[in-house]
Amino acid sequence: MALFNPTFSFKPCNLFSNGPQRCRYVQSVRNFTLRATVSVEAPSSSTTDTGGAPKLLLEVKDLSAVITESKQSILKGVNLTMFEGEVHVVMGKNGSGKSTFAKVLVGHPDYEITGGSIIYKGQDLLEMAPEERALAGLFMSFQSPVEIPGVSNIDFLNMAYNARRRKLGLPELGPIEFYGYVAPKLELVNMKIDFLNRNVNEGFSGGEKKRNEILQLAVLGADLSILDEIDSGLDVDALRDVAKAVNGLQTPKNSVLMITHYLRLLEFIKPTYIHIMENGRIVKTGDISIAEILEREGYKSISGT
Numbered sequence: 001m002a003l004f005n006p007t008f009s010f011k012p013c014n015l016f017s018n019g020p021q022r023c024r025y026v027q028s029v030r031n032f033t034l035r036a037t038v039s040v041e042a043p044s045s046s047t048t049d050t051g052g053a054p055k056l057l058l059e060v061k062d063l064s065a066v067i068t069e070s071k072q073s074i075l076k077g078v079n080l081t082m083f084e085g086e087v088h089v090v091m092g093k094n095g096s097g098k099s100t101f102a103k104v105l106v107g108h109p110d111y112e113i114t115g116g117s118i119i120y121k122g123q124d125l126l127e128m129a130p131e132e133r134a135l136a137g138l139f140m141s142f143q144s145p146v147e148i149p150g151v152s153n154i155d156f157l158n159m160a161y162n163a164r165r166r167k168l169g170l171p172e173l174g175p176i177e178f179y180g181y182v183a184p185k186l187e188l189v190n191m192k193i194d195f196l197n198r199n200v201n202e203g204f205s206g207g208e209k210k211r212n213e214i215l216q217l218a219v220l221g222a223d224l225s226i227l228d229e230i231d232s233g234l235d236v237d238a239l240r241d242v243a244k245a246v247n248g249l250q251t252p253k254n255s256v257l258m259i260t261h262y263l264r265l266l267e268f269i270k271p272t273y274i275h276i277m278e279n280g281r282i283v284k285t286g287d288i289s290i291a292e293i294l295e296r297e298g299y300k301s302i303s304g305t
């Protein structure tokens with residue numbers, strides 16, 4: 001989930017580790033019957049001008065990575081180039097390295113880079129701490145969003161949002177102003193207002209967790225959203241809602257990198273390119289027809305080996 005978007009660096013919470021007991025944060029009590037009408041635009045960290053040709057957003061070259069602990073090699077020379085406004089989809093068999101690639105982009109400590117480079121908005125991403133990557137507009141929704149007992153959704157979102165505003169030199173929003181900002185965004189993902197008061201993902205169904213991820217994306221805004229299997233566990237209506245919300249957040253300036261196993265998501269969110277990952281490398285790139293062949297004939301039909 002996006003709480004592993006390293007935007008959130010409040011201590012002593014290690015947001016990259018699992019386990020419900022690691023976060024201690026005193027939840028402030030809010031009265032959500034308040035109806036605030038303050039409207040604030042989502043901050044954008046985009047450094048690009050408006051108009052003109054799309055700019056290069058992400059350039060991954062020969063990226064290799066191992067698991068930090070075991071030194072097992074997972075990524076074995078990934079190459080990928082994304083321009084602003086594009087939607088890229090990574091597909092591939094279970095265990096081919098898709099989630100690892102996504103996590104490496106946000107600086108997950110489980111992985112160590114052993115070669116190659118990642119340039120994001122002209123900067124060396126590998127030189128940036130996870131928090132800096134998030135503040136530079138990188139957002140990741142995780143395959144299995146975790147719960148944070150004791151931290152309400154609204155406090156969590158408010159903190160993350162203010163961190164981004166601080167970075168942009170903008171004044172922070174207090175609880176009432178923030179409530180006015182976030183409440184309308186719930187409609188986008190078809191979530192009830194009570195979700196703001198509940199602890200982050202605690203007791204949420206799989207579908208609610210995924211919607212909550214997209215709510216976080218809507219609140220924070222992102223230049224590059226990395227969405228790891230946002231369609232898993234969603235019913236047909238939820239899939240449509242989540243896809244609609246993702247589409248609604250798309251502009252000519254921001255980009256999406258999506259991991260999915262299924263064509264059905266791509267019927268709602270139109271990809272610019274589809275990449276097939278196999279054994280830690282992207283072995284094929286093409287348009288939607290790749291996903292259609294895959295759906296019909298399986299991986300043997302498009303395998304790079």
Ligand SMILES: Nc1ncnc2c1ncn2[C@@H]1O[C@H](COP(=O)(O)OP(=O)(O)OP(=O)(O)O)[C@@H](O)[C@H]1O
Pocket residue numbers: 067074092093094095096097098099100101110
């Ligand atoms: N932290 C880790 N510790 C041990 N093994 C790991 C770790 N991270 C990844 N792996 C292993 O690396 C391989 C690639 O995993 P990854 O999650 O990237 O695959 P994936 O393509 O996303 O798979 P899926 O489609 O099943 O989600 C798998 O064999 C996985 O078990």
